[in-house]
């Protein structure tokens with residue numbers, strides 16, 4: 334057993350789960366599917382090694398998203414993955430629910446991250 338990975342949540346969960354039921358159901362369905370599909374059996378144990386890169390990115394995005402919903406910290410990397418997966422409007426809605434000031438800073442950060450994504454896309458071409 335370990336704890337739900339949502340910030341501030343101490344619900345005990347099974348090793349193969351990322352979050353408790355309550356938090357897991359707040360995660361957008363496509364991200365839930367990515368996490369489930371890229372899970373490697375035993376990745377949390379000693380034998381099977383490290384989680385796949387997709388699992389790590391998707392999990393980071395899921396944790397960031399519930400962090401925004403619960404008014405906790407959300408990592409910039411997680412927010413970036415959410416935007417890359419098409420959840421920009423969800424990010425703005427979840428973050429902006431805290432009030433107009435938050436909405437403003439949210440829109441600024443989202444715009445910054447979108448610029449970063451564009452710049453990185455040009456670099457790899």
Ligand SMILES: [Zn+2]
Nearest residue numbers: 337342353356
């Ligand atoms: Zn939880």
